[in-house]
Amino acid sequence: MTDHYAVIGNPVDHSKSPQIHAAFARQTGQDITYDRLSAPLDAFTSTAQRFFSEGGQGLNITVPFKHEAWDLVNLHRGDALDAQAVNTIKSENGKLIGYNTDGIGLVADIKKNLRFEIAGKRVLLMGAGGATYGVVFPLLRENTKALVVVNRTLEKAQSLVQSIKKRAGAIVTSLDAAPYADLAGSTFDIVINATSAGLNGEMPSLPQGIFARDALAYDMVYGRNTPFLAFAREHGAHAVDGLGMLVEQA
Ligand code: NDP
Numbered sequence: 001m002t003d004h005y006a007v008i009g010n011p012v013d014h015s016k017s018p019q020i021h022a023a024f025a026r027q028t029g030q031d032i033t034y035d036r037l038s039a040p041l042d043a044f045t046s047t048a049q050r051f052f053s054e055g056g057q058g059l060n061i062t063v064p065f066k067h068e069a070w071d072l073v074n075l076h077r078g079d080a081l082d083a084q085a086v087n088t089i090k091s092e093n094g095k096l097i098g099y100n101t102d103g104i105g106l107v108a109d110i111k112k113n114l115r116f117e118i119a120g121k122r123v124l125l126m127g128a129g130g131a132t133y134g135v136v137f138p139l140l141r142e143n144t145k146a147l148v149v150v151n152r153t154l155e156k157a158q159s160l161v162q163s164i165k166k167r168a169g170a171i172v173t174s175l176d177a178a179p180y181a182d183l184a185g186s187t188f189d190i191v192i193n194a195t196s197a198g199l200n201g202e203m204p205s206l207p208q209g210i211f212a213r214d215a216l217a218y219d220m221v222y223g224r225n226t227p228f229l230a231f232a233r234e235h236g237a238h239a240v241d242g243l244g245m246l247v248e249q250a
Helices: 017-028 044-053 066-072 102-113 130-141 154-171 227-234 243-249
Strands: 003-009 032-038 058-061 088-092 095-099 122-126 146-150 175-178 188-193 211-219 238-241
Touching: 003 017, 003 044, 017 032, 017 243, 044 058, 044 066, 058 066, 066 095, 066 130, 102 130, 102 211, 102 243, 122 130, 130 146, 130 154, 146 154, 154 175, 211 227, 227 238
Parallel strands: 003 032, 003 058, 122 146, 122 188, 146 175, 188 211, 211 238
Antiparallel strands: 058 088, 088 095
16 A cells, blocks of 8 residues: 655745655665645644545645644654754554654765764854754764854743753753854854845845854755855855755755
8 A cells, every 4th residue: 555745844845855755665665655735934833734534644844844743743753852843744543643754864965964063062053943943962962062043033042051051951952042143253164154034035144254273054945055054155164064964954
């Protein structure tokens, strides 16, 4: 029997998840379909519920629905509870189970594939949406020296940091929220773009001199030369897109 899966988002046309999951299914001998499901911005829940009521077994969730996915599921497993965001939903015995594999995927890509150490590094994380929520805890668990979350809408970064600090206890070394304007004069060893700016050819307002020597510049957006990646290359950083993260989290 064929199992039905999809990635749901808005936009979703850019997603390479169908190709990745089709390749995994071939390797593991599974009979599946895996589609792209575009949900209207105000109708994530009804679109996802229809997919499952029509027999769908699992969804991956992309921009901007990861918080709504967290609200939708009946149970949270693994990193999903701490993340307050869900990127994978599985239907099991009539219940929807939510997972978050974004952090595992990012950390594996940086450490295993790129062979870049996270422990003891100063990390700048841009964005305060579902993707950022998914990766903050896994980055902190790697013993970053400092983690700064910066977002265009500062209040969202502040509330993310507050909520993480409440729950993280001993694993929080140094975690702060900041506006882009406060970054001038600071340098970071790892700069992660977890915004969707690159999907629209836009660039977060980073100051010159943000990259420390031999810094890693990581854009979660993949498959395009985003303004952030171009900026990073111009400033001597090692610039990498998010394809490896996508594969690792899948
Ligand atoms: P959300 O819609 O939840 O959040 C988007 C974030 O981007 C917000 O913080 C928003 O800021 C910020 N943003 C958007 N445009 C700009 C801009 N021009 N300048 C500065 N900030 C901007 O999206 P997600 O968090 O779910 O996803 C973010 C991106 O990460 C997506 O592009 C997604 O494709 C990618 N991603 C890739 C993965 C991979 O495996 N490679 C996994 C997960 C995500 P504000 O709050 O001010 O609106």
